[in-house]
Amino acid sequence: MTTHNNAFASGSTPASTGSRRLPWHALPSSVRTGIEDVLGGRVVEARSQPGGFSDGLAARLELADGRRAFAKAVDVAAAPGVAAFHRREAVVNGGLPQGVAVPRLLGSYDDRGWVALVFGDVEGALPVQPWREEELERVLRALTGLAERLTPSPGLNSPGVSPRLGGWARLAEGSRSVARLGVVAPGAVRELDRHLALEERLPEVIVGETLTHGDLYPFNVLLTDERVVVVDWPHAWVGPAYADLVMLLGSVAQSGLDPEPYAARHPLLRGVDPAAVDVLISAQAGFLLAAACSMDSADPGTDPRLERMMTALGLASLRWLSLRPRRS
Template sequence: MRLLWQDVPTTARDQVVARLGAPVVAERSQPGGFSPGVASRLALADGRRVFVKAVSAGRNPVSPGMHRREAAVLGYLPEPVPAPRLLHLLDDGDWVVLVIEDVEGTQPALPWRTDQLRQVLTGLERLAPALTPAPPQAPPLQETMKDDFTGWNAFAADPSRLDRFGPWPVTELDRLTALEARWPEAARGDTLLHADLRADNLLLTPAGEVVLVDWPHAAVGAAWCDVLFMMPSVLAAARPAGGLDPETLWAEFGPARSAARDDVDAVLAALTGYFLFHSTLPAPKNLTGLREFQAEQGVAALAWLRQRLERAGA
């Protein structure tokens, strides 16, 4: 469902080219993610390359707002953060076009390779001090996720939606709802989080650097939240290959080792409820595959959460 550069209205393309100072001579659309708009590497006539993201409200009513939020985040990211910088922003009220630095790198392989996963975990651990304290412009996680981290509460209002996920969450619904209610305090911190890390939002450079891309969900919270949010996608991708032990991976991340177990359980419960409940909703416009991906992550997160709770009660 992804668009190409030629699908952007001519007037918008002409304005971007005028700012770039050179015409576009080649395009390579990028795989991964769920943007319904343009996500392409563009080659310019003068030899430069840029990355362009563009979308309109007609493609999806939520996506332009996400591009605007990302533009704001890229404007206040601390300089040491390995992320591409915003070069130009075009916003005509309908189409939003971001021209971003192009990064020479590749996404981690799926299923995840152990060496690449450890490279990412090490990179994120080293990055945490540069993101702490967070820039004052960044919103708290409790604000950005307040309407999303309510999945178990929503299931409690309509338990029939839970049937597809097996008997355990139905039996434990009261406990899971109580855990979810604790997440705002459990996630409190002063670190700037990417808050949407997955393989398609990471680039590994030839120099061994881990670059974080796609920043619209950035928020402030506990330093360990970013890896916790990433874990379900890692576990879901690994499942066909025999799986990975989430507790072993979790213990390899420094901030995770200092996190209170009950706080981790509360945030993991909220994340699991978010994925599972949203997977039961109708698909958003032009976001093919999103609900299926949320279900995969939710099932993986649920298995990890159950493992943690049953071990704690043993």
């Protein structure tokens, strides 16, 4: 039976769908045609999908001949960062070994004004949040197999990217960011020196030879009857085999569950220095809170759901770290 601990509870998980999603009919006709050309058929129905926070289209498509697919597309001028992510995801996904449980990339469309990716459809659903124990155990088991398949990392025809970890030094640089951090996470301000010290160890801790997903939260996981499928790979980087596990366990804390029992028995953390895990937990919280604190709520370009999600997950990681034995 799942037991929720109030020490970890942090309120309801924000809705994960981005607030600037586009319906199929809002795409330029040239982009719709480009996606249909990749599919070799005419789209007769498109349903926008929950999950994730990126701008643009994210829809399951049904074709006139009955086939199904999933497509994402974004306006480069409106969201250049998302467009860059889409382009890198095409490279990463195309370079993953056969048999890895990821959506199959069918093709892409890029006219420099719009970028679209087209994948085989996955008949699955996002994990229920707060986590249900049976679904969580399925995902945790799958992470072991995923790390094994992606070690050593497959060669990708793409430059490496920095992991989405760390941010305490950026937060400490300005009085405004520290003041905002003090509002959302006053305990983190009191512990800022500790987090800065942990962050100094990050370069040595992230050394490894496993291709990690780099953004492994529940909204990037689909559960089918037979498989756990991990989607959205633009942030993949090469590091330790347990990095994705630690990231996912942060969402476990967000659900009101104690991540420690899961961490203690997981094979990917067997023999790993607990201090290295502390570094990753702190670095994960630092990235999330630095990103959230840098957002301007008054800016119409800010997605409030993304800001709430990053804050909530960052705070959950801090609570997890606070209840682990103090090593530094």
